[in-house]
Amino acid sequence: MNEFILEEYHAQLPVFRRLESVVLSTLQNALERNDLLVTAVSTRIKTAESLAGKLALKGDKYHALNDITDILGARIITFYTDDVDRIAAMAEQLFDIDWQNSVDKRTLHQIDSFGYNSLHYVCRLPKSIIDDPQCPQLNEIRFELQLRTTLQHAWASINHDIGYKSGVEIPQEYLRRINRLAGILEMADDEFSRIRIEISDYRRRVHQLVQNGKLDDVQLNGDTFHSYLEVRPFDTLNRRIAAINQAEIREVPLDIYLRVFLALGCKTLGDVEKLKKSCAYDAYTLARHQLGNTGLDILSSSVGVQNICIVWILQQGGGKIGLTRLFNAINGDNDQNALLAEITYEQACNLPFMKKS
Amino acid sequence: MKTEIVESGNQLIARFSGRLDTLAAVQTAEDVKPLLSASNKDIILDCTELEYISSSGLRIFLSIRKEAAAHGCKVIVRNISNDIRQVFMMTGFISLFVIE
Numbered sequence: 001m002n003e004f005i006l007e008e009y010h011a012q013l014p015v016f017r018r019l020e021s022v023v024l025s026t027l028q029n030a031l032e033r034n035d036l037l038v039t040a041v042s043t044r045i046k047t048a049e050s051l052a053g054k055l056a057l058k059g060d061k062y063h064a065l066n067d068i069t070d071i072l073g074a075r076i077i078t079f080y081t082d083d084v085d086r087i088a089a090m091a092e093q094l095f096d097i098d099w100q101n102s103v104d105k106r107t108l109h110q111i112d113s114f115g116y117n118s119l120h121y122v123c124r125l126p127k128s129i130i131d132d133p134q135c136p137q138l139n140e141i142r143f144e145l146q147l148r149t150t151l152q153h154a155w156a157s158i159n160h161d162i163g164y165k166s167g168v169e170i171p172q173e174y175l176r177r178i179n180r181l182a183g184i185l186e187m188a189d190d191e192f193s194r195i196r197i198e199i200s201d202y203r204r205r206v207h208q209l210v211q212n213g214k215l216d217d218v219q220l221n222g223d224t225f226h227s228y229l230e231v232r233p234f235d236t237l238n239r240r241i242a243a244i245n246q247a248e249i250r251e252v253p254l255d256i257y258l259r260v261f262l263a264l265g266c267k268t269l270g271d272v273e274k275l276k277k278s279c280a281y282d283a284y285t286l287a288r289h290q291l292g293n294t295g296l297d298i299l300s301s302s303v304g305v306q307n308i309c310i311v312w313i314l315q316q317g318g319g320k321i322g323l324t325r326l327f328n329a330i331n332g333d334n335d336q337n338a339l340l341a342e343i344t345y346e347q348a349c350n351l352p353f354m355k356k357s
Numbered sequence: 358m359k360t361e362i363v364e365s366g367n368q369l370i371a372r373f374s375g376r377l378d379t380l381a382a383v384q385t386a387e388d389v390k391p392l393l394s395a396s397n398k399d400i401i402l403d404c405t406e407l408e409y410i411s412s413s414g415l416r417i418f419l420s421i422r423k424e425a426a427a428h429g430c431k432v433i434v435r436n437i438s439n440d441i442r443q444v445f446m447m448t449g450f451i452s453l454f455v456i457e
Contacts, residue, residue, distance in 0.1 A: 247412075250419065252453060290447040298412045298419075300449035330452045336442070340451070343443050 002055040008065040015137050016045050016072050022130050023074050030090055039077040039150045046071050069122045072143035077153045080193045084147045095123035118148040151185040216270030225258040228269050237280050237304035241287040247297040257305050260329045275312055282353040283307035320345045360388035368399045374406035382413030392421050396428040405436040
């Protein structure tokens with residue numbers, strides 16, 4: 001019987017290869033469509049040696065090649081446990097699932113046992129994915145889809161490696177230690193998922209606060225500043241400055257101003273907003289003074305925030321040293337920044353806001 | 358306005374001399390075309406003899422930078438006069454370029 005199955009295997013290999021290619025591209029396209037980032041997507045066809053080994057072990061169970069559901073195996077390794085369920089839902093929509101032979105190993109453990117965790121679906125390709133009358137087997141052959149997290153995969157791989165390499169029966173004590181690790185990794189997986197959910201909640205809350213203008217409650221950091229920039233807080237000033245010479249505005253990243261605002265002592269987005277409001281008029285005056293008789297009709301979207309920072313530093317008495325620090329922060333440390341600071345200082349020193357300070 | 362492009366090791370050096378104003382920008386845009394297709398080379402915009410740059414000139418520098426970034430190349434603006442430095446600063450473009 002086993003020889004017959006192996007012969008059938010060799011005869012069907014070209015079909016399996018075609019099936020493998022369709023399954024892989026179907027999974028990759030669906031993950032991309034659903035915006036699901038994963039660690040790895042892979043497929044493999046069981047080798048003749050591995051199949052022979054399986055038949056030698058469990059030969060009585062199989063009467064034909066079609067009884068074996070993992071000749072073609074696909075595996076998706078996710079970052080988070082929640083993604084296993086999202087991808088499972090995706091697979092249920094893509095493929096015909098053989099529920100009788102599919103198993104969620106994650107739910108099989110007793111409350112006091114830990115070990116292999118993975119979701120195994122036995123699937124077939126529906127005709128909506130491929131329909132080739134010359135090769136109906138493409139819709140008949142079952143394949144196995146394994147879904148697991150990166151940590152589950154690490155545990156399974158190491159467990160497999162230890163089991164195979166030892167060559168002798170592993171004492172209970174070591175098995176217990178390996179399984180204890182499975183418990184720790186399960187906790188780590190849950191914690192990673194929880195952290196991701198909490199970070200998403202935090203981002204949503206921050207975004208909401210930014211949208212509602214409750215900026216005093218939002219601590220200034222990379223995440224919150226990014227949300228703040230999404231509401232385009234410097235656009236009004238930029239448009240006003242652009243109107244001086246009817247200039248076009250080219251978008252440039254403003255993230256580098258986070259460290260400038262932090263260095264200027266801002267602790268919340270409210271501080272940034274106050275600084276902006278208190279300096280916006282003088283920032284415009286500075287721009288008008290600089291650009292007014294130049295005819296320069298192209299500006300970067302950083303012009304407004306740059307001038308706000310310049311004005312604030314000068315109003316606080318930071319002088320040329322303060323401006324040099326500003327230019328070091330936005331242009332990178334450079335000998336030329338001191339010169340730039342001097343030019344800017346000279347330009348600004350006769351403006352009304354300098355007289356006030 | 359004159360633009361000269363020379364290759365030196367892993368660098369493409371464009372030497373500008375004269376006034377890069379609106380009129381000169383048309384020819385300069387043609388002259389710098391070899392820079393736009395450069396890959397795996399740093400691009401040096403040598404401004405030692407550049408006396409003036411207008412918005413049209415800035416647009417040329419920005420297009421060189423955009424193409425260079427797409428090809429993984431770095432753009433370095435070298436030896437700009439104080440007036441031109443001021444133009445880069447006033448327009449907010451100074452942080453986009455490495456200026457030496």
